[in-house]
Amino acid sequence: MTTKIKKYSRLIRPIIVVFDIIIITSVLYYFSDQGYLNSEFLIYINLVWLFIAYFTKFYNVYRYTHIARLVTYLLSQFSIFILAFFAYFSIFREGEVINEQFNIILSFTLLITFFKLFFFFILKSYRLSGKNYRNVIVFGSSKSAKNVIDLFKSKQDLGYRFFGFFADKKDVSDKYLGDINAGLIYASKEQIDEVYCESDSITKQKLRVIRNYCSKNNVDFNLIPEEKDIYSKDLKLTHYGTIPILKPKKLPFEKIETHILKRCFDIFFSLLVCVFLLSWLLPILWIVVKLNSKGKFLFKQLRDGADGNQFYCYKIRSMKVNTLADKIATTINDDRITSVGAFLRKTSLDELPQFFNVLKGDMSIVGPRxxxxxxxxxxxxxxxxxxxxxxVKPGITGLAQVYGYRGEIKKKSDIDHRVKLDVFYIENWSFFLDIKIIGLTILNVFKGQDKAY
Structure with a gap:
């Protein structure tokens, strides 16, 4: 079995972002004008840089990105950034004379351009030496597939280690390693990072099998397209040189900005709930629960979090103390539930301590339960x-819950529908979808749900 070299590719982009911010801040300190050395301007200029970079895709540079594309990113970024730089003084410092504006802009442009190109070429040289590579195989033997294979062989600086290709039609080429089924077995044994499939000779059924394998095993799936495939709505077209490659569009949770936005909202919303609701409601509920039955006020249970990480999920105890709490889920008319617990579960008040789970980072406000x-x-x-x-992180509430798929699972269709809605949420997340789910959750608390027991 081939031993994978541990890769740190995912750290490259954050490092470059931080480096650019350091350059911008250092240039301003170097010129030391009071017009720039204030917290308002420093925050403004750095946030504007990142905001513009998001929309110009300034940091969307991959191992297959052509130098011409990189130059386009630089021109787009600085064209807008320079306008934003001068806009600050036009809007907020109108009439003031600020020194060295031209020199500062020139310094930003030259230094960031230099280091952008420097990192670009140093990474190519590093990959050319056999480091920071991706293990790849190809499915198919058409002319398009052979063009991609030739590219991997000739462009070593892209950082792809080509192992061979697989096709149901036998081929005499030296890199032919077997049929499609053999390729899937090979991909598991050799720890393949990416697969490339041509769509001319491979059946749709086989393509579906390959894509499902990639999805389950965290392997990047890429399609070498026929002309009609270029317009597929769930695929994006990119080019390796002049060769078109289709890549599945990123899901929302594959983007770092989704996690940042969601985490910021989780903290903000949870703090509001803890300060303005839990600070006075939990002491009242503590007294009521303790008077109603013996046992601890809080109940904790080990649950699976994101990526298999386990955590203790907190709830207000709604049952009599029993040995089956971790083995048998709640059922209708469950005699373990206390009289106060029935009310807590009906109104979902027993879930309130999970806002502490959110603050700890184990859970999110919205997500699969x-x-x-x-x-x-x-x-x-x-x-x-x-x-x-x-x-993704589990949630206090979720899309499945607000549409009634919660509580006891009586038949297979109950869990099927729940999982389908959870998958839909992950694939179609938006900030406004989270707000909608929170709104429906609050509405359901007052309206009540049949399966809230």
């Missing part, structure tokens, strides 16, 4: 795509 560990083990085997819902 975490199941008991015994349920997770069972549904991993029985339900397709169940594991996919564990790719």
């Amino acid at each position: 975490p199941h008991m560990n015994v349920q997770t083990k069972k549904y991993l085997v029985e339900i397709e795509n169940y594991l996919f819902r564990n790719s």
Whole structure:
């Protein structure tokens, strides 16, 4: 088996972003004019740089990005950034004379351009030496597939280590390693990072099998297209030199900005709830729960979080103390539930301590609800795509819950619908979808739900 060299590619972009921010701040300190050395301007100029970079895709530079594309990014970024730089003084410092503006702009442009190109070429040289590579195989033997294979062989600076190709039609080429099924086995044994499939000779059924394999095993799937495939709505077209390649569009949670926005909202919303609601409501509920039954006020249970990381999920105890709490889920007319607990569960007040889980970073306000560990083990085997819902943080509420798929699972269709809605949420997330789910959750608290027991 080939041993994978540990790669740190995902750190390259954050390092370059931080480096650019350091350059911008250092240039301003170097010229030391009071017009620039104030917290308002420093925050403004750095946030504007990042905001513009997001829309110009300034940091979307990959191993296959051509130098011409890089120059286009530089021109787009600085054209807008320079306007934003002068706009600050026109709007907020009108009439003031600020020294060295031309020299500062020139310094920004030259230094960032230099280091952008420097990192670009140093990475190419590094990959040319056999480091920071991606293990790749190709499925198919058409002319398009052969063009991609030739590219991997001739362009070593792209950082792709080509192992061979697989096709159901036998080929005499030295890199032919077997049929499609053999290729999937090979991909597992040799720890392949990316696969490239041509769509001329491979059936749709086989393509679906390959793509499902890639999805389950965290392998990048790329399609070498026919002309009609270029217009597929869930694929984006890129070029390796002059060769077109289709890549699946990134899902929302594959973007770092989604996690940043969601985490900031989680903290802000949870702090509001903790300060203005839990600070006075939890002491009242503590007294009521303790008077109603013996046992601890808070109940904690081990649940699966994002990427298989386990955490203790907190709830207000709504049952009598029992030994089956971690083994058997709640059912209708469950005699373990206390009289106060029935009210807490009906109004979902028992879930309130999970805002502390959110602040700790184990959970999110909105996301797939975490199941008991015994349920997770069972549904991993029985339900397709169940594991996919564990790719994001679990939530206090979720899309499945607001549409009634919560509580006891009586039949297989209950969990099927729940998982489908969770998968839909992950694939179609937006900030406004989260707001909608929170709004529906609050509405359901007052309206009540049939399965809230």
